[in-house]
Amino acid sequence: DAGVIQSPRHEVTEMGQEVTLRCKLISGHNSLFWYRQTMMRGLELLIYFNNNVPIDDSGMPEDRFSAKMPNASFSTLKIQPSEPRDSAVYFCASSFSGARDYGYTFGSGTRLTVV
């Protein structure tokens, strides 16, 4: 298994543009988590899906952020319009619901820079 796959690895965009981050879950996993990491705030949970259904989106900073799971193995995180303060590393992670933490795997992240 190739693990959790995120794309792109790096994204540089201008303020006001739409940004879409992508995540492919590990086969068989049914939970999906999006995190954001910055120096100031550390690693923050943005949203959590279980069986394609958003369970907790209280960490989504504002309406400019949206996340979807169009199918069981894929998720997108969209920022529209993007702002410089959105610059961060965005991680997704997947797990099998009910598993212990060794079933909880992170991707390599997408480093987003908004200029």
Place this chain on the structure above:
Amino acid sequence: DAKTTQPPSMDCAEGRAANLPCNHSTISGNEYVYWYRQIHSQGPQYIIHGLKNNETNEMASLIITEDRKSSTLILPHATLRDTAVYYCIVRASGGSYIPTFGRGTSLIVHP
């Protein structure tokens, strides 16, 4: 979740044991202690977890005090590749578990 307290940074000589402490004085009876680490530019990686007994795997050992208010992660023979941020997390295990990460301890292993 029980709050955890970790030193912000530590250093260790290569080949020596690295002992990373974590305080979790408000831990509940059904809460486990989990350790993750994050190597630069990568996502966090699970290391080990335990409830009240000491645990060991191929990566590390976890020592939990008898009152469960603190624990220590031990890397028995640290290597340069163990340089990372180490997170101690306390949470009840199960399907609804969602790791919440604090600031962790930045461990630097030097030659």
